[in-house]
Amino acid sequence: xxxxxxxxxxxxxxxxxxxxxxxxxxxxxxxxxxxxxxxxxxxxxxxxxxxxxxxxxxxxxxxxxxxxxxxxxxxxxxxxxxxxxxxxxxxxxxxxxxxxxxxxxxxxxxxxxxxxxxxxxxxxxxxxxxxxxxxxxxxxxxxxxxxxxxxxxxxxxxxxxxxxxxxxxxxxxxxxxxxxxxxxxxxxxxxxxxxxxxxxxxxxxxxxxxxxxxxxxxxxxxxxxxxxxxxxxxxxxxxxxxxxxxxxxxxxxxxxxxxxxxxxxxxxxxxxxxxxxxxxxxxxxxxxxxxxxxxxxxxxxxxxxxxxxxxxxxxxxxxxxxxxxxxxxxxxxxxxxxxxxxxxxxxxxxxxxxxxxxxxxxxxxxxxxxxxxxxxxxxxxxxxxxxxxxxxxxxxxxxxxxxxxxxxxxxxxxxxxxxxxxxxxxxxxxxxxxxxxxxxxxxxxxxxxxxxxxxxxxxxxxxxxxxxxxxxxxxxxxxxxxxxxxxxxxxxxxxxxxxxxxxxxxxxxxxxxxxxxxxxxxxxxxxxx
Numbered sequence: 234x235x236x237x238x239x240x241x242x243x244x245x246x247x248x249x250x251x252x253x254x255x256x257x258x259x260x261x262x263x264x265x266x267x268x269x270x271x272x273x274x275x276x277x278x279x280x281x282x283x284x285x286x287x288x289x290x291x292x293x294x295x296x297x298x299x300x301x302x303x304x305x306x307x308x309x310x311x312x313x314x315x316x317x318x319x320x321x322x323x324x325x326x327x328x329x330x331x332x333x334x335x336x337x338x339x340x341x342x343x344x345x346x347x348x349x350x351x352x353x354x355x356x357x358x359x360x361x362x363x364x365x366x367x368x369x370x371x372x373x374x375x376x377x378x379x380x381x382x383x384x385x386x387x388x389x390x391x392x393x394x395x396x397x398x399x400x401x402x403x404x405x406x407x408x409x410x411x412x413x414x415x416x417x418x419x420x421x422x423x424x425x426x427x428x429x430x431x432x433x434x435x436x437x438x439x440x441x442x443x444x445x446x447x448x449x450x451x452x453x454x455x456x457x458x459x460x461x462x463x464x465x466x467x468x469x470x471x472x473x474x475x476x477x478x479x480x481x482x483x484x485x486x487x488x489x490x491x492x493x494x495x496x497x498x499x500x501x502x503x504x505x506x507x508x509x510x511x512x513x514x515x516x517x518x519x520x521x522x523x524x525x526x527x528x529x530x531x532x533x534x535x536x537x538x539x540x541x542x543x544x545x546x547x548x549x550x551x552x553x554x555x556x557x558x559x560x561x562x563x564x565x566x567x568x569x570x571x572x573x574x575x576x577x578x579x580x581x582x583x584x585x586x587x588x589x590x591x592x593x594x595x596x597x598x599x600x601x602x603x604x605x606x607x608x609x610x611x612x613x614x615x616x617x618x619x620x621x622x623x624x625x626x627x628x629x630x631x632x633x634x635x636x637x638x639x640x641x642x643x644x645x646x647x648x649x650x651x652x653x654x655x656x657x658x659x660x661x662x663x664x665x666x667x668x669x670x671x672x673x674x675x676x677x678x679x680x681x682x683x684x685x686x687x688x689x690x691x692x693x694x695x696x697x698x699x700x701x702x703x704x705x706x707x708x709x710x711x712x713x714x715x716x717x718x719x720x721x722x723x724x725x726x727x728x729x730x731x732x733x734x735x736x737x738x739x740x741x742x743x744x745x746x747x748x749x750x751x752x753x754x755x756x757x758x759x760x761x762x
């Protein structure tokens with residue numbers, strides 16, 4: 234006879250309840266064992282999980298915020314009992330009087346007027362920043378914030394006490410703008426100028442310019458303008474300068490280098506190639522490029538060793554430093570070595586003119602680095618030249634230029650031109666280490682380097698072989714001038730003139746003569762001689 238349905242359900246419910254109780258007991262036992270072993274959740278966590286299982290949505294309690302009290306440096310009271318002093322004794326009274334006097338003295342010092350001179354570096358408010366070398370107030374006082382206003386005038390020259398410095402300032406400030414044609418009519422390249430160079434020929438200035446689209450412009454400044462047309466003839470055209478231009482590369486020409494024989498012009502480009510233009514045969518030959526056209530290695534700098542002119546050195550926007558032997562094949566299948574010196578782009582580099590085994594690189598990671606190419610370590614992609622020293626700026630460094638005296642000039646976006654002095658570098662041994670003090674700049678010049686998007690980055694460029702033996706460099710000025718400084722940071726001149734309608738950002742000295750050329754974002758050329 235079958236059992237009633239209700240009786241079956243009662244047995245099922247009883248069995249189910251027994252299983253639940255058994256499982257819960259087993260779970261509690263496991264939790265206890267895990268807690269003894271240090272593996273299980275704490276009691277607080279268990280309660281939290283129990284509350285969450287019930288479906289409670291109560292918000293979690295926030296931890297109270299602990300306020301940090303300002304540290305008090307005034308004298309604090311101490312316990313007489315712990316110090317072993319009897320209450321109401323003469324010693325205790327004397328101790329209390331000393332503490333009171335100390336508190337009164339500390340309060341008086343806070344209110345007391347500070348006499349004498351104050352150095353702002355010593356009185357910076359806590360939590361605020363101040364760097365004397367980056368004093369933005371200088372521009373305000375000198376009027377550097379006023380657009381197109383000259384910040385170095387004849388009054389500065391007249392007030393110069395040193396006779397030699399004054400004579401040098403007068404000579405460099407006497408350079409006049411090229412009279413043949415106004416700068417706004419000498420359009421040496423179709424697009425924005427990125428690189429500029431002089432032919433070393435000392436009898437007449439010949440200027441090379443490279444633009445954003447890979448065009449090479451050549452201007453002979455010995456030409457003179459034709460006689461102006463009759464003023465009464467309104468339809469007469471003004472004479473135009475003779476400018477030669479070639480489509481040498483497919484992308485930006487970033488650097489020029491004239492060979493030691495002065496018959497060949499080397500050009501480096503963002504199209505990853507280096508070309509040699511024979512000025513006598515009128516032929517441009519590709520002497521370096523990656524072995525595949527799909528490889529993109531935009532070249533940012535180019536230099537050569539005076540003792541080994543067949544060896545070229547270059548840097549890329551990918552952080553590579555390369556060494557290429559022009560006697561080998563043009564591609565990098567042979568005769569080319571590359572080293573990853575930086576994870577970010579290297580904006581510029583140079584070799585020491587007298588000791589070409591020393592290289593200085595400036596990169597987007599704000600670092601100036603000095604390398605010794607005589608010593609290498611590592612294998613494969615980790616193989617690198619010896620890093621002798623490095624210096625970090627507040628913002629990115631755009632270029633590093635050696636001069637023959639062993640000084641390196643850098644321009645960076647922290648609005649400074651820094652001059653690092655390594656005068657004894659010719660005596661350094663292989664792998665010589667430069668300490669932090671020696672890497673610090675010897676001179677810091679305040680200079681507006683905020684070029685923005687439409688102006689080429691400003692670079693300090695030395696005169697390679699000054700005829701007077703005085704090391705000096707030029708750099709573009711955002712107020713539409715070109716500044717000239719000595720290696721000690723003394724300003725010599727601020728070159729300008731009528732007809733300059735844009736910032737002459739790309740400035741360059743002639744290697745030996747006192748000629749200065751500068752190019753603008755509109756492809757126009759300014760020339761002082």
